[in-house]
Amino acid sequence: MQEAAAAPAPASAPVIEFREVSYGVDGAEILSGLNLQVRAAETLLLLGRSGSGKTTTLKLVNHLLSPTAGEVLVRGVPNAKSDVIRLRRSIGYVIQDAGLFPHFNVERNIGLIPRIEGWPEERIQARVRELMQMVGLAPEMRARYPHQLSGGQRQRVGVARALAADPEILLMDEPFGALDPLTRDELQREFLLLQQRLRKTVIFVTHDLREALRLGTRVALMEAGRLVTALAPIEFLQSPNPLAAAYVKAFGGDLESLARRGSS
Amino acid sequence: MNVFHFMLENHDEVVELMLEHLWLVGLSTMLAVLIGVPLGILIAHRSRLSSPVLASANIIQTIPSLALFGFLLPVSWLGERADRLAIVALTLYALLPIIRGTYTGIRKVDPAVLEAGRGMGLTNSQLLFQVELPLASGVILSGIRVALVISIGLATIAAAIGAGGLGELIFRGLAMVDDQVILAGAIPAALLALSADTIMGWLERRLQPR
Numbered sequence: 505m506q507e508a509a510a511a512p513a514p515a516s517a518p519v520i521e522f523r524e525v526s527y528g529v530d531g532a533e534i535l536s537g538l539n540l541q542v543r544a545a546e547t548l549l550l551l552g553r554s555g556s557g558k559t560t561t562l563k564l565v566n567h568l569l570s571p572t573a574g575e576v577l578v579r580g581v582p583n584a585k586s587d588v589i590r591l592r593r594s595i596g597y598v599i600q601d602a603g604l605f606p607h608f609n610v611e612r613n614i615g616l617i618p619r620i621e622g623w624p625e626e627r628i629q630a631r632v633r634e635l636m637q638m639v640g641l642a643p644e645m646r647a648r649y650p651h652q653l654s655g656g657q658r659q660r661v662g663v664a665r666a667l668a669a670d671p672e673i674l675l676m677d678e679p680f681g682a683l684d685p686l687t688r689d690e691l692q693r694e695f696l697l698l699q700q701r702l703r704k705t706v707i708f709v710t711h712d713l714r715e716a717l718r719l720g721t722r723v724a725l726m727e728a729g730r731l732v733t734a735l736a737p738i739e740f741l742q743s744p745n746p747l748a749a750a751y752v753k754a755f756g757g758d759l760e761s762l763a764r765r766g767s768s
Numbered sequence: 769m770n771v772f773h774f775m776l777e778n779h780d781e782v783v784e785l786m787l788e789h790l791w792l793v794g795l796s797t798m799l800a801v802l803i804g805v806p807l808g809i810l811i812a813h814r815s816r817l818s819s820p821v822l823a824s825a826n827i828i829q830t831i832p833s834l835a836l837f838g839f840l841l842p843v844s845w846l847g848e849r850a851d852r853l854a855i856v857a858l859t860l861y862a863l864l865p866i867i868r869g870t871y872t873g874i875r876k877v878d879p880a881v882l883e884a885g886r887g888m889g890l891t892n893s894q895l896l897f898q899v900e901l902p903l904a905s906g907v908i909l910s911g912i913r914v915a916l917v918i919s920i921g922l923a924t925i926a927a928a929i930g931a932g933g934l935g936e937l938i939f940r941g942l943a944m945v946d947d948q949v950i951l952a953g954a955i956p957a958a959l960l961a962l963s964a965d966t967i968m969g970w971l972e973r974r975l976q977p978r
Binding site: 568599600607665675 | 878881883884886891903
């Protein structure tokens, strides 16, 4: 209902769209009949417990998985019909523990895709410098290797790497999940600032309701491979849906201020 | 000591046999790398092939070396020249550690790193050359190191079919019941094996990803 109100102009056509998407392995259905649209500059938070199908949903977008039924469209083109390498290079991907290449230093990790894409060396260097500043990494980190970085620093490198070729879409799979609470808080705050500036289309997976309310422009709750509901943070808190209510109850007090901060 | 006397007096021959030995070992190990590394990469990616390939390499390894030389002798192109035959046999023996090293090294690469790479849009060959092989290089090298050390020892037996190498002194010493002649072959062979091991160990540490 919410969507219909904001009459979709052609410009705000969904950047990512799931049409009746199911995914299963060996007869076990992990995702069933997902219908979901993600619009430009939206930060959609996929919330749910382990095994609810969040990560599967994410991997269907960059075609690490292909649906067993239905179709996933990115910028209006079904994934099955697009060049998978081009598709992935146009989508930033950040995972938990960053998945940095351990044998590359920070500079080479961040510059990998520009380098593969054949950018001239000066442009790569300039881009790496710009990105490191953007994600709050001191210039002297450039030559460090992942094992010489803290968890928070690794995650910053992961975000910078995903942004390197300036993709329109960003997929983030529990990027802050393994961090201590203080670092997580810091990175969440910086993510909000960054997103205000960059206005990427983001799908962000988490099992943390607080994170979802704080970062999301919309929170999509998943349970057992189904989308339960997708609502703005404030509406999510007030949702009569029993699953959403159970989630809210489990996390307890002071959620409203989080939700307001995120949406403001 | 008499052994060293003997070696000094016959240093031309000892050096020549040592070079011959190195030629047999070097060429066969190179061939084994050229065959074994790609095979190891293949079976690391096609897990269904891994057991049959590793089992075959294992079986080759269990054939006693003299018997393998005997089996290969009737093969016409091989039987013509003893060094050819020795090189093929040594190559076959070197395969197992190299295939297994490559396979293990690549399988050990963190799946999260691979998935991140794939998700970023690396092609399979970019993943292989930029991520998998560099990260596996330490384990691959340790496989080559084992192969090299085994080959240096095994190559002494090649003299039994007239392929030359330091084994010639060992066999001659056996026939003459002369310990010094045996040692004149055995000591340089042992030194070769030790230095190969040291050099490869150093390389391995240098290339080890952090």
